[in-house]
Amino acid sequence: MSKPLRVIVIGAGLSGLAIAQGLKKNDIDCVVVDKESTPRDRNWGVTIAWSHPFLQKLLPENLWNRLHECQPDPALDSREAGCESVIIRDGQSGQTMVEPPFPGVRRLNIQKTRRSWGECVHVKFGKTITGITLEADSVTAHFQDGTSETGSVLIGSDGGGSWVRRFLLEDAADAQVLPYMFLNFPIRYPAEQARKMERMMHPIVDVGIHPKSMYIGIFLLDKPDLSRPETWIFYILATWPKGENDVVEDRNYVDELRQRMNGWADPYKSAVEWVTTDIQAKPVPLKIWGTKQWDNRGGRVTLSGDAAHSMTFHRGQGANNAICDSERFVSAMVSVKNADRSIKDALDAYDADVLRRGAQEVEVSRVQTDALHDYANFFNSPIMQHGIKPTIDINANDADKV
Ligand SMILES: Cc1cc2nc3c(=O)[nH]c(=O)nc-3n(C[C@H](O)[C@H](O)[C@H](O)COP(=O)(O)OP(=O)(O)OC[C@H]3O[C@@H](n4cnc5c(N)ncnc54)[C@H](O)[C@@H]3O)c2cc1C
Numbered sequence: 001m002s003k004p005l006r007v008i009v010i011g012a013g014l015s016g017l018a019i020a021q022g023l024k025k026n027d028i029d030c031v032v033v034d035k036e037s038t039p040r041d042r043n044w045g046v047t048i049a050w051s052h053p054f055l056q057k058l059l060p061e062n063l064w065n066r067l068h069e070c071q072p073d074p075a076l077d078s079r080e081a082g083c084e085s086v087i088i089r090d091g092q093s094g095q096t097m098v099e100p101p102f103p104g105v106r107r108l109n110i111q112k113t114r115r116s117w118g119e120c121v122h123v124k125f126g127k128t129i130t131g132i133t134l135e136a137d138s139v140t141a142h143f144q145d146g147t148s149e150t151g152s153v154l155i156g157s158d159g160g161g162s163w164v165r166r167f168l169l170e171d172a173a174d175a176q177v178l179p180y181m182f183l184n185f186p187i188r189y190p191a192e193q194a195r196k197m198e199r200m201m202h203p204i205v206d207v208g209i210h211p212k213s214m215y216i217g218i219f220l221l222d223k224p225d226l227s228r229p230e231t232w233i234f235y236i237l238a239t240w241p242k243g244e245n246d247v248v249e250d251r252n253y254v255d256e257l258r259q260r261m262n263g264w265a266d267p268y269k270s271a272v273e274w275v276t277t278d279i280q281a282k283p284v285p286l287k288i289w290g291t292k293q294w295d296n297r298g299g300r301v302t303l304s305g306d307a308a309h310s311m312t313f314h315r316g317q318g319a320n321n322a323i324c325d326s327e328r329f330v331s332a333m334v335s336v337k338n339a340d341r342s343i344k345d346a347l348d349a350y351d352a353d354v355l356r357r358g359a360q361e362v363e364v365s366r367v368q369t370d371a372l373h374d375y376a377n378f379f380n381s382p383i384m385q386h387g388i389k390p391t392i393d394i395n396a397n398d399a400d401k402v
Pocket residue numbers: 010011012013014015016033034035036044045046047048110127128129157158159160161162163184237304305306307313315316317318319320321322
């Protein structure tokens with residue numbers, strides 16, 4: 001008799017946890033491991049748009065019904081509030097350039113979401129993957145602490161710097177660093193300013209682009225106490241092209257951002273002006289990895305989420321694709337469990353779909369990043385034509401033709 005199906009998920013990010021929830025819902029055994037032993041301090045929000053139906057299939061009813069608790073503002077219903085869109089403004093005048101609509105669009109705070117989706121699934125923390133061994137009908141993951149996990153399939157959901165991607169592709173797994181300065185930092189404002197900021201900004205996504213080749217977004221991250229605006233946390237994302245000789249130095253780049261704010265309109269002008277002098281931030285590299293075909297080792301090892309396609313955040317597609325991967329991987333495992341397909345056939349079909357979607361969106365998002373820093377050409381950019389929708393038919397079942 002063959003061994004029962006067991007999945008090893010490397011990485012407890014949005015993708016890994018969505019997979020774990022979906023497998024549990026379908027009674028498929030799984031373990032999730034993550035290298036972190038304490039939650040990381042970096043936090044941001046993601047725009048969930050076209051991936052909603054996939055998420056509904058993956059999550060148990062109680063978590064799906066509580067999805068609003070993972071939002072920066074748990075009380076916001078974009079439909080009721082009439083803000084089912086994202087806004088891109090001319091940063092110089094504050095006027096709307098484009099406001100792509102999307103029914104039901106919402107933001108999720110990634111740390112709140114990880115806490116919620118981590119409920120009732122088996123996550124083992126403090127486990128950094130350092131090796132994979134393959135047997136005829138199983139795969140074993142080895143961890144830095146000397147322990148291991150054996151299962152039928154291993155999925156690397158281990159983010160943009162994926163170790164599993166490197167195992168599969170060696171040097172072809174190298175990410176590309178784009179020539180931009182990228183700042184991402186959280187802030188609190190005094191109560192009066194926090195209320196004013198909330199009134200000025202679009203509640204889902206509010207970004208501005210400036211003719212001087214700069215992008216700024218102001219977002220809500222969390223409202224720990226709805227009635228006390230001084231507790232609300234906002235965050236600023238800013239990008240601008242790196243000069244040829246620019247190296248990231250050991251200094252506070254919030255000061256540099258302040259110096260670059262000449263000629264900006266609200267809400268971005270006040271968003272930066274009101275940042276207190278104790279706030280510090282340094283640029284982080286803006287990295288991408290355009291999906292390349294990997295050999296899934298006879299249907300034993302594959303990838304999902306940023307491990308499979310690391311894209312820039314400027315079109316808000318990374319998490320949507322990660323959730324789509326998760327649902328498609330779970331469906332593939334359900335077909336294996338039901339003996340409709342072999343693991344090899346199921347993973348070949350899954351990989352083909354991820355490759356097609358991932359390669360396309362990494363490139364489209366890269367083009368969008370350049371266009372947001374090229375004011376004159378912005379109106380020719382993908383967001384003008386496609387808004388925040390996929391640029392290809394995600395339901396075209398190329399995968400099944402494999
Ligand atoms: C500032 C910003 C804004 C964004 N905005 C949007 C948006 O609006 N819309 C959108 O769709 N997407 C957005 N994204 C992208 C989105 O956040 C990611 O695509 C998504 O979170 C990826 O999830 P993941 O599970 O694939 O990876 P991650 O969330 O990176 O999770 C990977 C996990 O793997 C673990 N791990 C790593 N290495 C190992 C190892 N060797 N062993 C064990 N565990 C390991 C890590 O600890 C981590 O927990 C944004 C990203 C950023 C940075």
